[in-house]
Amino acid sequence: xxxxxxxxxxxxxxxxxxLARDALAAPLxxxxxxxxxxxxxxxxxxxxxxxxxxxxxxxxxxxGLGDELSEGxxxxxxxxxxxxxxxxxxVEVDDPDENGGPDGAEPDAEGHVTxxxxxxxxxxxxxxxxxxxxxxxxxxxxxxxxxxxxxxLAAAIGDDGEIDLDSLDWDxxxxxxxxxxxxxxxxLLTLAEGGGEGPVPLPVLAASMIVPEDMGEPTDxxxxxxxxxxxxxxxxxxxxxxxxxxxxxxxxxxxxxxxxEDAPDxxxxxxxxxxxxxxxxxxxxxGLYGIRSRMLEAGVDAPAVGDLADKDAHALLDGxxxxxxxxxxxxxxxxxxxxAPADAARELLAAARGTDPGAPLRRLHCQQALSxxxxxAESAVREVLDDAELGGLARVWLAELGAGDVPPPPESMIxxxxxxxxxxxxxxxxxxxxxxxLVEGLVGQHSGFFEAAWRVxxxxxxxxxxxxxxxxxxxxxxxxxxxxxFKARSRA
Numbered sequence: 001x002x003x004x005x006x007x008x009x010x011x012x013x014x015x016x017x018x019l020a021r022d023a024l025a026a027p028l029x030x031x032x033x034x035x036x037x038x039x040x041x042x043x044x045x046x047x048x049x050x051x052x053x054x055x056x057x058x059x060x061x062x063x064g065l066g067d068e069l070s071e072g073x074x075x076x077x078x079x080x081x082x083x084x085x086x087x088x089x090x091v092e093v094d095d096p097d098e099n100g101g102p103d104g105a106e107p108d109a110e111g112h113v114t115x116x117x118x119x120x121x122x123x124x125x126x127x128x129x130x131x132x133x134x135x136x137x138x139x140x141x142x143x144x145x146x147x148x149x150x151x152x153l154a155a156a157i158g159d160d161g162e163i164d165l166d167s168l169d170w171d172x173x174x175x176x177x178x179x180x181x182x183x184x185x186x187x188l189l190t191l192a193e194g195g196g197e198g199p200v201p202l203p204v205l206a207a208s209m210i211v212p213e214d215m216g217e218p219t220d221x222x223x224x225x226x227x228x229x230x231x232x233x234x235x236x237x238x239x240x241x242x243x244x245x246x247x248x249x250x251x252x253x254x255x256x257x258x259x260x261e262d263a264p265d266x267x268x269x270x271x272x273x274x275x276x277x278x279x280x281x282x283x284x285x286x287g288l289y290g291i292r293s294r295m296l297e298a299g300v301d302a303p304a305v306g307d308l309a310d311k312d313a314h315a316l317l318d319g320x321x322x323x324x325x326x327x328x329x330x331x332x333x334x335x336x337x338x339x340a341p342a343d344a345a346r347e348l349l350a351a352a353r354g355t356d357p358g359a360p361l362r363r364l365h366c367q368q369a370l371s372x373x374x375x376x377a378e379s380a381v382r383e384v385l386d387d388a389e390l391g392g393l394a395r396v397w398l399a400e401l402g403a404g405d406v407p408p409p410p411e412s413m414i415x416x417x418x419x420x421x422x423x424x425x426x427x428x429x430x431x432x433x434x435x436x437x438l439v440e441g442l443v444g445q446h447s448g449f450f451e452a453a454w455r456v457x458x459x460x461x462x463x464x465x466x467x468x469x470x471x472x473x474x475x476x477x478x479x480x481x482x483x484x485x486f487k488a489r490s491r492a
Contacts, residue, residue: 008187008188008191008295008300008301008302008303009188009191009192009303009323009324009327010303010304010305010307010323010324010327010331011187011191011288011292011302011303011304011305012304012305012327012330013285013288013289013292013304013305013306014285015127016127016128016131017127018285019127019131019285019286019289020127020128020130020131020134022244022284022285022286023130023131023133023134023244023286024122024130025244026134026137026242026243026244026286027242027243027244028080028081028084028137028141028242028243028244029084029133029134029137029243029244031063031077031078031080031081031084032081032082032084032085032088032090032137033085033090033119033122034062034063034081035059035062035063035078035081035082035085035090035091036085036090036091036115036116036119037119038059038062039085039091039113039115040113041112041113041114043055043113045093045111045113046111047111049086049093049111050079050082050083051078051079051082056075056078056079057074057075059075059078059079059081059082060074060075060077060078062078063077063078063081065077065078080144083140084137084140084141085116087136087137087139087140088116088118088133088136088137088140089116089117089118089136090116090118090119090133091113091114091115091116091119092113092114092115092116092117093111093112093113094111094112094114118133121133131289134243134244134286134290135290135293137243138243138245138290138294141239141240141242141243141245142176142179142240144239145179145235145236145239145240146172146175146176146179146236147175178209179236180294180298181209182205182206182208182209182233183291183294184291184295185205185208185209186200186205186246186281186283186291187283187288187291187292187295189204189205189208190282190283190288198282199247199249199280199281199282200280200281200282201275201276201278201279201280202230202233202234202237202251202278202279202280202281203226203230203275203278203279205233205281206226206227206229206230206233207226209229210222210225210226210229211226230251230278230279231251233279234250234251234279237250237279237281238250244284244286244287245283245284245286245287245290245291246281246282246283246284246287247281247282247284248279248280248281248282249276249279249280249281250279251277251278251279252277252278254277255277255278292304303319303323305327305330305331305334306331306334307319307331308320308331308334308335309331309334309335309337309338310338311335312347312351313335313344313347313348313350313351314351314362316331316332316335316348316351316369317348317351317352317361317362317365317366317369318358318362319331320332320365321358321361321362321365321427321428322428328365328368329368329372332365332368332369332372333372335369336369336372336373341373341374341376341377342376342377342379342380344373344377345370345373345376345377345380345381346380346383348366348369348370349366349370349380349381349383349384349390351366352366352389352390352393353387353389353390354389355459356459357427357459357460358427359389360420360421360423360424360427360460361423361424361427361428363389363390363393363420363424364421364424364425364428366393367393367396367397370397371397371400374401375401378398378401378403381394381397381398382394382398385406385407388413388416389420391409391413392409392413392414392416392417392420393417395407395409395413396417411452412456414446415446415449415452415453415456416456416457416458418442418453419453419456419458419460419461419464420458420460421438422435422438422439422442422464422467422468423458423460423463423464425438426463426464426467435471436471436472436473439467439468439471439472440471440472440473440474440477443468443472443477450465450468450477450480450481450483450484451484453465453484454484454485454487454488454491455488455491456488461488462485462488462489463485465481465482465484465485465488466481466482466485468481469481469482469485
């Protein structure tokens with residue numbers, strides 16, 4: 001019965017205004033903005049647009065990083081922030097004058113700095129404009145994170161001072177694909193942990209990319225690959241944290257010392273008290289937004305709660321069909337918030353009709369949505385009491401509401417509702433233990449259940465009866481269910 005389903009569970013994101021504030025507060029983007037406002041025509045840059053060496057101390061001072069100059073960190077941070085400012089359009093660097101300087105002077109060896117158009121976005125742009133700027137900055141950092149390691153680059157420099165790219169063990173496409181995969185897995189793990197409440201151990205994340213799903217005990221070679229991936233990811237997450245994508249606790253540097261007794265060279269940490277020493281990473285709300293944006297750009301179906309708020313009821317009920325319970329409730333609440341209760345109830349009931357494979361699950365979610373409307377939906381629900389497809393649902397909902405004067409259902413409606421309910425549960429969850437209890441309860445409550453059930457005019461009757469035969473633990477009942485399924489198919 002299941003049809004096309006989202007490849008990912010829905011993510012619950014803050015408003016764009018909140019995300020934009022987080023973006024502006026990201027340390028790296030904030031530094032880039034400060035440098036863009038500081039820069040001017042007198043700012044000296046190299047032919048590649050990079051800040052000239054003599055400008056780096058002043059840039060570091062502007063960023064409040066002067067105390068770190070002794071180790072060169074301040075200048076490195078300033079250089080990184082400047083690159084983000086240039087690549088995102090916060091500043092513009094004109095190409096050096098190829099036609100010579102004024103009065104026949106030699107061509108300039110430096111670019112010329114002017115204010116970039118994107119700088120105005122910070123004061124006059126919408127939250128969406130700011131988030132677009134932040135995504136551009138994320139692209140810059142992602143490219144840095146997938147670049148060759150500096151030590152490898154240094155080793156590849158030939159006698160002529162040029163980098164021998166062929167000697168590098170580095171494939172840009174593979175590097176980018178691996179990091180995208182890691183971030184995709186982190187996105188999934190984050191949603192599985194309830195929307196980002198808990199960090200993910202770095203070994204778990206690395207293993208999710210390296211260890212085959214069907215592998216039992218990892219081999220030494222696999223464990224070695226996991227350890228190498230952890231060290232690479234440690235470098236990458238240190239780069240990605242300042243842009244606000246992740247919150248990261250780095251690998252304990254003591255574990256990186258070659259020959260250290262507890263270095264992660266061929267085994268994974270199992271002691272929960274020590275696991276934080278091996279790195280812990282969590283996607284921030286802004287990070288969830290960023291990874292989802294990259295997924296959508298790549299054509300991945302990555303839904304978010306609120307996507308269906310302006311759609312019709314049919315789209316809502318189909319859309320939440322395979323959402324987790326809390327996400328489905330949140331999506332439905334948003335949809336209801338902009339509609340009059342009685343009108344919303346009638347629209348939901350109309351959308352719940354149908355004989356297509358997704359209809360049983362639509363009716364189940366319609367009933368759940370009506371419970372959020374409450375007693376204001378009663379008049380609309382009573383209007384469908386005589387409806388063949390909705391009459392049973394209506395009676396169940398009114399009974400749960402505690403309403404009086406609910407007419408008893410005819411026997412045919414009872415069995416139709418039983419088939420419809422099991423069809424919906426099969427579509428939603430497969431065959432869980434709770435469904436087994438439902439099946440055995442229904443059969444136990446109605447003597448001759450299968451003799452009546454195979455006659456039910458429902459598109460899923462045969463399929464439901466076959467499932468009941470698999471689920472019922474009593475051999476006689478299971479056999480009766482299979483016979484009933486055969487009769488239903490023969491009748492059809």
